[in-house]
Amino acid sequence: MESPKHAGDIAVAVSQAYGVETMFTLSGGHVFPLYDGAVHEGMRILDVRHEQSAVFAAEATARLTRRPGLAVLTAGPGITNGVSGIATAHFNGSPVVVLGGRAPRSRWGSGALQEMDHPPLLEPITKLAFTGGGAESIGQDVEMAFRTAVAPHRGPVFLDFYMDDLFSPSVEHTTETLTPSPLEPDTDALAEIARLLAEAERPVLVLGSDVWMEGAEEAARDFAEEFRLPVIPNGQGRGILPAGHELLVTRARGAAFGQADLVVVVGAPLDFRLGYGWFGGKDGAPLARVVHIGDAPSQIATHTGLSGSAAGDLSVLFWSLSAACGSAGVNPKAYAPWLARLSETAAAAIAADAPLLESDSDPIHPMRIYGELGKVLADDAVVIGDGGDFVSYAGKYVEPRRAGNWLDPGPYGCLGTGLGYSIAARIARPSSQVVLLLGDGAAGFSLMDVDTLVRHKLPVVMICGNNGMWGLEKHPMQLLYGYDVAAELQPQTRYDQVVTALGGAGELVTSPAEIGPALRRAFDSDVPYMVNIVTDPQIAYPRNTTGL
Template structure:
């Protein structure tokens, strides 16, 4: 039965029933009924300055709240501007629903403004991309989009609507909002993994982003602690074991991966970040056996031979493995000497870094920035990385004290995520510090969205490592060719003045002794504030091409 509601009202009401609380968008006439629906349904609207930031903000919302994020994009260029954000959500397994406008059905094929068939653009980077059937089916269409996005393995869904359908009356829709049934792992496979652990001497457990997204962080920590397994976190797996934990092997990562005889990788792909799943094999030692655990069968590695693989709800997987390991007689004593060796290597690495973390070198060494930043970060600070070399240092020297407090672009490596991520983080975590780490290259992609932060009163501390180059490209080109091209940026460019001009605050820092006071001013300011720090362009992050 038809009601007085239009299709935009129904679409937003269904979105809210699935936990979407904020609509990220950039104003466009094709989607006005969705805005009207947000007003009627009490959904917050945050309008940005570039559509990529809307999708990045929706993705960060999903990753921080573990509820689906929502972005609304107008037709044509509004939607094509969001493609990189959707691709990033695809590679990160983020449950994001992107709703798009579409030229009117009544004019389709006659050359209406921004007439374009959008779903084919998204077919390879979404779980589902489709056009709504009409005003009468809009409730079912939106429900299908959200159900698909949150089902394992999570990911983005694109749905567009003909403009005239959105403006039309639509029947109310009572969404069922069913929780996907957990996928149960095979008990025999878990028993086999337990036997592998029983026979191992040097195991390592890798905890990836899907452990956090699957709400399995407590089960994962219990599993690691009950067996005394050294842990290397990856992505949003950071913080599941807090900084300083005796089993945390982040600072001994190279030793852990090259000397391990068994590596259990949970909740992340065996991609370039993890040496494509090729561990061990150094100094005459055999290759390590690899076990892959994922939330869905589609995520299990096929490019490398694994000793075992299991898919299912990751909490259930860890609980089942714990029980199987007790049956197999695995205890923390089995790995004490290995854990002690890694702890010693970690302590030595920390001691070896102390000088650079406090360095008074001029120009500023990037590590000095992290030495200062670690002194002022709260336990629940949300730290966001958007950059190359500068953010690589953050991944090494900032260790989270709580889970769910780290965001980076993930394996797709898309620069420009930072402002959208920071906008979402400030909304999702209103009482926490939000720190955005920007390389000067990355700053050029999205800095205009400081205006969004100012208009919506979203204070964020931005720290820009400004070395005046594309460091991730310049140094390798010099090594390969003896010269570089297309790798220079303006030295000491005043990105802080851009922030100030847009209504925030900021300053340029050129002395290491100025870093700490500048950071404190930034946190005290109550506005979007950039600490723009001139760093040494000759310093390159010591990167290993193997992913180890």
């Protein structure tokens, strides 16, 4: 006779109905029934060494697959350890469901182990944070969590359960995975945007992460190509126009944003990465008009003046805007001189960088690493950035060839995402190269989860730019005060030996000529492999304060 289903079985079955295939977790007694449910229902359980990595892995799963990710955290410190991952998912708009344990209902208020009321802590960084109503309602509670997470604008949801409720028998639940009705864009708003494009001489189109997350990358590319618009990608918008595309002007970013007369930003917030929405004004140019387009009204900026805005399903929006531009008489040929100017600027920047990408300087210039990496990256490689100065170079010199293949922490800027993201990437893209770019500071946050890669047989190539410091802080502090404190790390720390001790492989590189061979050995190894490259501590990534 078949045993009655308990609440954990039902929670897992509902998760599977929303496309979840892997449960990311760190073992905890409060959530044993969820593990038992995963065993019963055939869901993969992947256990990590720190709860933040479980949430980061769930978030990367959501960003790579465009299906919700699932993390299961035990009560108290299990959940508080996951807060940085949940906050990152919040700022990235990633549909992640975090299921948490909770001290027993029958002992609540009497000081049970790890007794804590979690939802009030998580409410500011989730779309919804709540406690399950009981064993009988677990199916509808979990369905509510997933339905909320995937609805525009996507984001994390937290749901915890009293321990005794989870262990109790429950009832079957029929899940209705309703697809949210797409928000139709306002036709008048689109007509106004089309009018602005018809009047513009120097437009720029910014494609952000939500274009990828909405599945609108083909519509976006078609729109850009139809009207010959210069494009700058942001976040996971990288790769929508592949490296080398004639409309891609990333390397002319400063000129594009500084001299544009119209900037249309789609699927990205007007945050510090985009100068808070202030464009133009360079070399005598007037300030640019700005149009902001998002998948939901909540994503439209309110902190700066806009000349136009629209919200809705982004594929529908691109198609509708294309029709509106046709009616408004937008002429792609009018932008040709502007595009040619930006293309020349980009080509000049690429030519100027060539010597450093091949530099034989000793100590190693970080750019030489990216020059060598570019020679061995496959078209479908997933590249993950986790660091400060070293990873800033990646944003400039690693141009994805396909959409959805770039991961960085996003606007929250939380270090330590790298190992969790790598775990998820290897599972989501089993046949692709997975490359994790680590600063030596960032490596300290999560390198123990190499053990997770080893135990679960997940080969990843890790490249550590090791300059022995917190470079993002050391150089600015010296500029401000003439000295620095709390910015030093041990020079030439053998992070590669940490990886080897945990069961992977690796090597230390101190000569520029050895970078290329070391990378090839790493990709050929089929194990978690660290290429630990000592770089020149005097080199600081050039940046300004505007985000432009």
